[in-house]
Structure formats: C-alpha cells, structure tokens
Amino acid sequence: MSNELIINSTQNGCRIALLKNKQLVEFHQESDGNRFNVGDIYLGTVKKVVQGLNAAFIDIGYEKDAFLHYLDLGPQVQSLNKFTKLALSKNSMSAKLSGFKHEPDINKLGKISQVLTKNQKILVQVVKEPISTKGPRLSCELSLAGRYLVLVPFSNAVNVSKRIGDANERKRLSRLISSIKPENFGVIIRTVAEGKDVKELDKDLKNLLQIWIDGVKNLKTANTRDKVIGEMNRANSILRDVLNESFDSIVVDDKELYEEVRSYVNKIAPDKEKILKLYQNRVKVFESFNIEKQLKTSFGKSVSIANGGYLIIEHTEALHVIDVNSGNKSNQEDNQETTALKVNLEAASEVARQLRLRDMGGIIVVDFIDMRKSENRKKVYDRIKEVMKDDRSKHTVLPLSKFGLLQITRQRVRPELNIATREVCPTCNGTGQITAAISIADQIEKTLDHILTAQNEKKITVSLHPYIHAYFTRGIFSRRVKWFLRYLKWVHLIEDSSLALTEFSVLNNRGEAIET
Template sequence: MSNELIISATQDGCRIALLKDKTLVEFHNEEEGTKFTVGDIYLGTVKKVVQGLNAAFIDVGYDKDAFLHYLDLGPQFSSLQKFTKLVRAKKINGGKLDKFSPEQDIDKHGKITQQLSKNQLIPVQIVKEPISTKGPRLSCELSLAGRYLVLVPFSNAVSVSKKITSSEERKRLLRLIQSIKPPNFGVIIRTVAENKEVAELDRDLRSMVTTWEEGMTRLVNAQPREKIIGELDKTSSLLRDMLNESFDNIHVDDKKIYEDVKTYIHTIAPDKEKIVKLYNGKAKIFEHYGIERQIKSAFGQTVSLRAGGYLIIEHTEALHVIDVNSGNKSNREENQETTALSVNMEAAKEIARQLRLRDMGGIIVVDFIDMKNPENKKLIFKIMKDEMMDDKAKSTVLPLSKFGLMQITRERVRPQMNIATKEVCPTCNGTGKITASILISDLIEKNIEHLLVKQNEKDLVLALHPYLFAYFTNGFISERMRWYFKYKRWVKMVKDTSMAITEYKFLNKEGEEIQLTS
C-alpha cells in the first residue's frame, strides 16, 4: 500500500491531501495565523467559576470563553500553579524541573472553587478546538507530543502504548526512557517507538524538553491570552504522526514549504529526506494527482459507491446520519441477502474513509441495508472495526442493532471539514437567470484585448473550466488560434476543474491573478 502526501500552497496557507493507493483518505485546509489548534498552550485568565458544573470559564482570546472542567485540571495542578508563580516571579530560571519540589496531587473528587478563583492566571492547553457555538475545551494536564514520545511535565510516570504487545520490547523501552528522562518529567511511549534505537528516542526527548524550556522562558513576561507554546503546523504534525516506512512520496508545489518540510524531515527522520519532491508541472498539483475531482465527489450529500450503491450523509447539531442504499446494484445479485451484504461491505469501507476525510465527530448513526443472517451482521461489524483501526481519532463501534442500525462515536477535537460541492452559478449568483452563455466567449475576448493591447501583458495565462477549454482549443482553426492571428500574441490556457463551468480568470507570468475591472 502506497502513502503519498500532496501539499498545495494557497494565498493564505496550504491544502494537504493524504493519498492511500491514489485514493484520498485525509484532507486538511490550513490557514496562516489559525489560532486555538489542539496542543497549543496559552496563558489564560479565569473569568467565571461555576460551582454547579464544577468547572470554570477561561479567557484565552477567543470570542467565547473556553471551558475547563475540574477533572481536566489534572492530578499535578498544584505543582503547575506553584511552578507558574515561581517562573513569573523569576525565582526559577527557564523551565528546568530538576530542582523543583512538586506539590501533592489534588483530590480527584474535589471542587473547582478549591483550586480556582476569578482573575487567576493559569497555563492551559487546547484539547478541543472551537466547534459551532462552543468555545475551546481546555486542560491543565499539559503535554508535548513528539514523534516517538509524549512529554508530561510534573509527573514521573513512564507508560507504554498498549499497541506494543511484546513484553520484552515494553521492558526495554521502559528501561531506556527511565534512564534518560529528566527529573519531574513523565513520558508516554508511542506505538511508533517500537524497536527504535536509544539515540532516536533521546533526540526526540531532548527536542521536547527544549520546547518546554523555551515556552517557560516566554511565560516569565507573557501577557494574558498570549500563546506560550504552539503546536506544530498541520503539515509537520501530520508528518510527525504518520511518517513511516510505507510513505513513498511527499509532493510540494511551493519552494518555501518544500524547504520547511525537508528541514523538518531531516530533523525527525533523516533517511526519509529524499522522498520530499518539489512539483514543477504545468497543471496545478491537485489537478495532476486527481485530487480536485476526488474532493468534489467525496464531500457531497450523496456519495457513490463503485459497485453501484450510494450513501446519503446528513448532519444535525446532535449527530450525523448515514443511509446506505443499493441503487442499481439490486439488479445484479442472486437474492436480496447477497445484494445487502455486498453493498454493506463496500459501504462500511467508504464510511470509515468519509469519517476521516470529513473529520466527522460525535455520534454517527449508520442505517445499513437490512440483513437476516446474523453471520453477515457480524462480518459488517468486523469490517467497520478493522477499517477504523487506521484512524488516529479515538472511536467506538457498536454491533448492528435489530433494526440494522450501527452506532459509532468518534472523538471530535476540531470543526468538521465541510466543502461546498454544489456550485453557485458565477453569472447569476443563484438567481437562475444568466446572460446567454454564448456571450461568454465575447466577454473573454474583450478582456484578452484589454490585457494584450491596452495593458501590454506578457505571457498571459487563461485558467478556465475543462468545457470552456475544449470550446476554445478544439477545431482546425480554434478560437485561441484566431486570437493569435488577431493580436499576434499566444494566450496559454490551463484547465481547472475547481472552477464553475462559466468561470475563468487571467494570470500574469508570475502566476498571480489579474484583477479585471467590470
């Protein structure tokens, strides 16, 4: 199975696509300056303590105050409070904990009023991004994630991922980490640390300790709402969590992002540096790898299955509902049970992909096609559980009920990815009335004349929908050829399936869009 990461630069960030065997399984749209990412640590101010909820509302700079429950304070909250006061009073230099004496753990059945008071300053970590009408969810149990390890300040515990099953390997890793970890730091050993050398683990640990110390240096003079430690950007965090032996290529279409990715991979996995490649093709990178088409087909309300069935995906405030339909598949199989099993098996795989792709979280209810055979129901349950294994988000899958419904819960830490796949006509803006489409060629030519003759543009590029591209380029004497004879300049054309059918834009030789005056 091949894994490829495709990174496309945009004006305000980048778009990231993860492909498995050329099929899109994850899509992220990262914008520069995005705040409140999971893992970020802020200096928050307590705005309100609510005894009835046993929780507090914290100001971290978002429109709505963030939520902090007593159980999310963490056992070492007293140590965090004491350390914060000492750092801000400049009685501790940097973030070193070797000479720090921790406080006793707080009572896990205690009350929030015993620990927090209004206007108190506390470091908090984002564990859930703002979703819908809710502000961020916070924790005071701070942790820093690395490639192989997770660093937990104020704890001394070392634990190993349950997915590492070999008892010998678990003992080896425990022994190694206990010998190299600094005092008053706990460590969680991630699954990818299995069979890794001590040098790699030590490098990862030192990197996180450095990040912690730099953050604590900022804490000394930090203002309320200020970010103390920032999580990696989406590209780097994806690479950190997913880069393994099965990764074949990382294609990037921007020189700066290419250099950043290469530098980061050199830090975490020098042997994989050669898989990073700068894309210089003529077509857009998402066009070249067929991603634009996959995005349009995958994010609609109706999702087609290859063998003939289809899914209907509906979203509500409380839950997501997915309906499985056989479509024209029912005409091909021997009987109804065989049809239902065949469609449900394919649907289960596609649903698991859709949950990752759209980052759907909370409660998901799937209405599979009814099956009578209990063994078939067990098979669908097994397929769904197996398909969800690759998902980084925590999830729970329940067996099919007697009504043929499957209930799934999936961890929701950030807003759901939502991409509009129904295009609003760029000419009528959804009113249903447009200028005669035959006139679009006249309008384009009018703009070409203005740009070539009056503005004297060099190396003009026209980006447009494939249908328009075909209209202007087909034929012995095409429209483009006619323009060449008329204006004595060649207009380069490129297809762009992300555009609506009558949409177009002009680019200059630097690839920047030329703003047209109406």
C-alpha cells in the same frame, strides 16, 4: 500501497491532502489566522467557577470563555499552579524542574472551588478547538507531543502505547526511557517508537525538553491570554504523526513552505528527505493529482460508492446520520441478502474514509441495508473495524443491531470540515435570470483579442473551467487553432475545476496575472 502528502499553499494558509493509492483519505485546511489549535498552551485567567458543573470558565482570548472541567485538571495541578506562580514572579528556578518539590495530588472526587479561585492565573492546554457555539475545551495535564514520545511535565510515570503488543519490546522501551528521562517529567511512548534505538529516542526527548524550556522563558514574561507554547503547523504535525516507511512522496508547491517542511523532515527522519519534492508545474498541484475533483465528489450530501451504491450523509447538532442505499446495484445479484451484504461491505470502507476526510466526530449512526443473517452483520462489523485501524482519532465501534444500525463514537477535537459542493451561478446570482448578453466564451475571446493585439503579449496561459476548456479545444480544427491562424500566437489553456464556470485567469510568459 503508496502514501502521498500533497501540500498546496494558498493566500490564507495551506491545504493538505493525504492520498492512499491515489485516493484522498484525509484533507486539512490551515488558516494563517487560526488560533486555539489543539496542543497550544496559554496563560489564562479564571473568570468564573461554576459549582454545579464542577468546572471553571477560563479567559484565553477567545470571544467565549474556554471550559475547564475538574476531571481535566489532572492530579498534579497544584504543582503546576505553584510552578506558574513562581515563574510569573520571575523566580530563578530551573525550567528542567530538577529539585522542584511536588505538591500533593488533588482528590479525584474533589470540588473545583478547592483548587481554583476567580481571577487566578493558570497555565492551560487546548484539547478541543472551538466548535459551533462552544469555546475551546482545556486541560491542565500539559503534554508535548514528539515523533516517538510525549513529554508530560510534573509527572514521573512512563507509559507505553497499547498498540505495541510485544511484551519484550514494551519492557525494553520502558527501561530505556526510564533511564534517560529527566527528573519530574513523565513520558508516553508512542506506537512508532517500536523497534527504535536509544539514539533516536534520546534525540526526540531532548527536542521536547527544549520546547518546554523555551516555553518557560516565554511564561516568565507572559501576560494573560498569551500563547506560551504553540503547536507546530498542521503540515508538520501530520508528518510527525503519519510519516513512515510506506510514504513515497511529499509534494509542496511553495518554496518557503517547502524549505520549512524540508527542515522538519530532516530533523525527524533524514532518510525521508529524498521523497520531498517542490512542485513547479503551471498546472495547479491539486489539479495535477486529481484532488480538486475528488473534493467536489466527496463532500456533498450524496456520496457514490463502488458498483452503483451511494451514501446520504446528514449532519445535526447532536449526531451524524449516514444512510446506505443500493442504487442500481440491486439488479446485479441473485438475491436480496447477497446484494445487501456486498453493498454494505463496500459502504463500510467509504464510511471509514468519510469520517477521516470530513473529520466527523461525536456520535455517528450508520443505517446499513437490512440483512437477515447474523453472520453477515458480523462481516460488516469486522470490515468497518478493519478499515478504521488507520484512523488516528480515538473511536469506538459497536456491533450492528437487528435493525442494521451501527453506532460509532469518534473523538471530536476540531470543527468538522465542510466544503461547499454547490455553486451559485455568478452570472445570474441564483435568480435564474441572465442580464448579461455576452457569453463566457465570447468574453474570453474578446479578452484574448485585446491582449494579443493591443497589448502585443507573446505567450499567454489561460486557466478556465474544464467545460469551457473542452469547448475551445474540441475537434481537429478547434477554436484554439483558429486563434493561432489569426494571431500567429499559440494560447496555452489549462483546466482548473476549482474555478466557477464563468471564471478565468490569464497569465503572461513570466507567470504573472494579466488584468482583464
């Protein structure tokens, strides 16, 4: 099984695709202007305390105040508030918290008005990005995630991931971390720490401690709404969480971003630096790896599955509904029960992929094709649990009901990813009436004639839609061959399915765009 991470740099940020056996399983878009990412720590101000909700609204700079519930304060919030107050008063205390005296834990069943007051400054961490009409969701239980460990200030507990099942390994890791962790810091040991030696774990712990120390320095000079500690960019955070032995390729198409990723990979897994490659081909990286086409076919309302079945995916504010249909698969089996089972098993794998791909969260209801036998419903339930093991978001899957409905809850921490798969015709603007008499093919040929004769360019490359590419290159004596005979210059054509049917771009021999 091969895992590949493809990173495409764009004008507004970057696009990140995770491929498993050449199939797209995760897709992320990161915008340069995107604020309030999960993991960011801000200095906020309490704007309103709402007794009825037992919660407070915090101003961290978003257009809507962020939400902080009493249960998200954490037992050590009084210690955090004390530390924040001392830091803002520029007290010369140690950022390493050595000798820091803890305040008593708050009551689990207490009221938020006993802890927070209006206009109070408070250190908070984003746990859920702004979604729909809601502002960010916050927590005061600060944590800094690393490759193998999670550092938790103002705690002393050492916890081991439940996914590490070996009792001896759990004891080894717990004893090891307890012996090296600094005072007044708790640690959560991540699943990937299994089997790692003390040197690697200690290095990760020191990196996290340094991030905290740098954050405390920022806090001492911070104003309200300022970001004190920022989560790393999306590409590096994905590498931190998923990079393992099964990865055989990381491809980046931008030199600056490549150096940034190389530096991070060298820090967390030096042995993996050799699989990092800088993509320098003229064909766009997402085209080369067939990602653009997969995006177009995977984000529509209707999604095809193997052997003729398909899914219909509907989104509402309250929940997501996925309907499984057999399509022309219904003619391929002997009886209805066998058909339903085979389609449902194939659909289960695609449902799990779609949840990761679109980052769908909240409540998801899947309407599988009805099956009479309970053992068949059990097979479908087992399949979807198996294929969702690789999903890094917290999720719960309930068994199928007698009506064939499967309920899934999946943690939602950022807005669902949605990519438009329908395009408005740029020629008629969706009206169905074409006002321009010139066709796109004629327009391209007139542009080429001007560039090759009037501007006397020697080597040019044209990126265009695959349909137009086929029109110019089909047959032995194609239109492109006719251009060569007319101008005695070969025109290099590149398919780009990200372009609309009537869009094209022309590059010179240095890869620079030629104005048309």
